[in-house]
Amino acid sequence: MTLELHATPEEVMRAVETFEKFAREHGASEKAICGLMLALEECGSNVVNHALQGKASEKFQVTMERTGDAFVIQLRDRGPEYDPTLPPEGPSQPKDEDQCGGWGIQLVRRYTDEIRYARKGGENILRLIKRVGEEGKN
Helix, strand or coil: CEEEEECCHHHHHHHHHHHHHHHHHCCCCHHHHHHHHHHHHHHHHHHHHHHCCCCCCCEEEEEEEEECCEEEEEEEECCCCCCCCCCCCCCCCCCCCCCCCCCHHHHHHHHCCEEEEEEECCEEEEEEEEECCCCCCC
């Protein structure tokens, strides 16, 4: 399933809600669904706020699929090249616990088994993979 979305918070939430339905229809556990919803919201928000700078006229794409023992969510955007899988420059975590931001990639890593990034044809392509077993339990 592929969604073409405008760069708005509402569209990010539409993708999250669509993924929730998709995952339920494909037998994912509540734990897997909740974790992937959080990961998708974080990554989608980063695309909207950073890559596309909140310009509602800009678009990005979210693809979701169930392949064998895994759920795969792919986000594609035409923003500046940015690989979130690389170690951050400077401290690995924000020093001030009250600081907003800087925790997103840790959250995504916690709820996925694999994160892949590629830059192709002027697009950022981020794949989030969660292995759930044949019955979708995990």
